[in-house]
């Protein structure tokens with residue numbers, strides 16, 4: 001059985017898992033996930049009936065892998081190109097942990113912006129509900145639910161946490177490694193870079209690989225941070241061009 005990746009087309013969490021599988025050249029097929037509508041099916045796949053459930057997951061013959069890191073480990077074990085080289089594993093885990101906390105911080109900041117943007121909220125409503133009166137109220141309830149769901153994994157002061165992670169990344173890249181003129185964190189480009197690059201989705205979303213509407217793009221984006229960390233946005237774009 002070819003492993004099956006459940007993912008969200010607009011999510012940086014799903015994107016880092018897709019990237020790990022693509023870069024590692026590990027075979028997989030895709031199943032797109034629709035929040036709320038598919039939650040029961042996701043719970044069934046995970047065999048988890050209580051507590052929060054999220055994508056990405058990868059269904060494999062050996063069981064269901066939950067989250068980007070587990071999926072990247074699968075790519076390392078079953079792919080053709082290193083994603084988490086064993087000698088770099090502990091460093092990769094440290095960067096992934098930082099990335100995950102900063103992504104949660106970025107998500108919270110972007111959800112606050114979304115609540116102020118009717119156009120972005122309208123883009124979140126699935127096509128079959130676009131004509132329903134009160135669709136923005138539905139979107140608003142969905143956003144508030146997402147905020148509550150991810151509050152436990154979100155750093156206390158999300159703006160500060162995101163800025164701290166961006167500063168750490170800038171510093172690490174300055175003394176990092178280089179391939180074809182593109183810097184990376186560890187001796188080999190890999191999952192540490194793929195994961196930390198996702199924090200920039202909440203600064204300036206990438207031009208490709210996240211399927212988001214124009215209004216949503218604006219709410220992912222933080223204009224002030226995009227200016228302050230323009231060097232990192234440029235780094236992320238370069239990494240996508242070279243390694244994605």
Ligand SMILES: N[C@@H](CCC(=O)N[C@@H](CS)C(=O)NCC(=O)O)C(=O)O
Nearest residue numbers: 011013035036054055056067068069
């Ligand atoms: N621990 C997971 C977290 C994944 C995650 O936060 N997924 C969110 C992305 S926005 C999700 O599934 N959202 C949809 C939902 O909660 O229904 C990972 O590292 O991959």
